Amino acid sequence: MENNTLKEIGSQLLSANRILLFPHMQIDGDAYGSAVALCLALRNLGKEVYVLLEDEVPAFLSFLTCDFCLEGEPPFDSADIAIAIDCSDVGRFEKRKDWYFKGNVTICLDHHMTTGVFADFNYIDSSAAATGEIIYDLLKVMNCDFNAEIANALYAAITTDTGNFRYSNTTKRTHLIVADLYDTGLDHTKVCVEIYENVRRERVKLSADALKDMQLFCDGSAGLVSVTQKMLEVNHTSMEETEGIIDTLKSIEGIEIAALLKEKEKEIIKVSLRAKSYGNVANIAQKFHGGGHIKAAGCTIHDSLDNAKKMIIGAIEEELMKGSSI
Template sequence: MDLKHIINLLQQNDDIIIFPHVNPDGDCLGSSIALAMALTNIGKKARVIVEENVPSAYEFLPGLECLEMYKEDKSNGQLAVAIDTGDRKRLGERARLFDRCKFTVNIDHHKTNTSFADYNFIDASKSSAGEIIFDILKSMNVKIDKSIAVCLYVAIATDTGGFRYSNTTADTHRTAAKLMEYGLNAGELSSRLFEVVSKSKVLLTAEVIKTLEIFSGGKIAFLEVNDKILESAGAVPGDCDGLVNIGRNIEGVEVAVLLKEIGNNEIKANMRSNKYADVASIASFFSGGGHARAAGCTIYSHMNKAKSMLLAKVREVVE
């Protein structure tokens, strides 16, 4: 589908509902809010409908007044726009509202997108939905202001890890350059997005590092977390996000594993590799899944047994 068709739909409809995916991140929130603000600025009724609270990390975003909490009723809209949403399931409860709208549009950058809407624009060469929304606003010739620029910058910066992931392209930087011109402060935004952490996360980091074990001459790093560790740090399960990278970033490590003890007989393994090891193949051996460099699985066993089974498989791939 040509971007022009999507733009026509946005131009021809006046009652537009925007859908970020469930478990919203900086890209879907920033992109959705930016689009809603730009459409509101040209006189349309544009709302972002969510079914969860905005994560505290994104509470600083301008334009949060565009957000509405989903209510189970029979309301509908003219045009539904799903943003950054790989498949219909990621619309959660709101899938019903999405389906009730007269036209449905799906704007995304995930190559696995299932094209679940009437009109689908998927560009997997883009780092983020934010880059696509920027192109749309530019093509529509609508005014971009500083608030919109902040939202799009946050969208792009989140999905590229602050221009550090391999999905960062020359175009990503070109878009960032244009957004910076609206008076953004890269230092302030980056500090909010990438630096500020809770005290409990810091304490959890220290506790998890204490469990570090290195195998295969430094190529394999194992870390552990359990309820006792979470409790001693005053942390919540969400604080475990990204902890596997402590192991992955150690010099010489190829595969890092974070083992989370869920109950007495259930261990969730989160795996990352750096250069060559296919952790998806390890995950799939244990009925899990993922990508070559990031995968996960659940092993129904106690910690020591799960660890030794997993280590044996990781060694096969690494050595």
């Protein structure tokens, strides 16, 4: 697939009036921050723009206020332009796809590798750490005015998708963009407090509860933590709130492979796997018909939690033994 230029896409936007934005479902910081920034910038140009959502904005992003975010029907029947934001495929906005394809012109802005092209105009740059970086470039090409709200939204997009500048996708360009946002009113302290210091207390307790029983093996080069339905109940949490536990486990000295086993139902165990440096967890996930990347993968095991633990420990041991013989 050949990309269009941001100039071509900018021209389309400048000549349009009614624009609908489609960030992906299970909305995250990059999808929401990118959509809000683009919406506000286009609104400043006098366009009639709305962000169409299919789920509630998570609490840690609710400080990014945007009066033009809607759940449900769009306010007009057909848009001049419909833009998919941070959506690698149509499945990422499945419930809203009819409204998207009703757009006279469709655009896709993304930093994920896409499986198939679905839009008229495409700008997909997998070297961008976040779609927020692409939105920044687009607004620059269009000579849009930046302001504090736009800067905060783009910063939210970038900090969340780069693990606050720690992940390997972070580049020189990431830091140059953020440096520039300071000139237009960025309040990074406020954004960081909202995003990183807004954790439900029950979630902190669940994390403590799970980590105190961590199991280390392979001479401390692997670690396993599990979360049962009972632990969720006792701590008044949901399985979604286990996010972050595996990162704390991986942050332990010497741990190369970390595993989190989530008891979804009695014999349905969802397994998340992470590698720190040299490990390959995609290999492990594949053994159980799962998938993912070398450093982050997952699978589901249909067996008891105890058996799933044994299987995963065995597979990790095998993988790490292989590594040590290279």
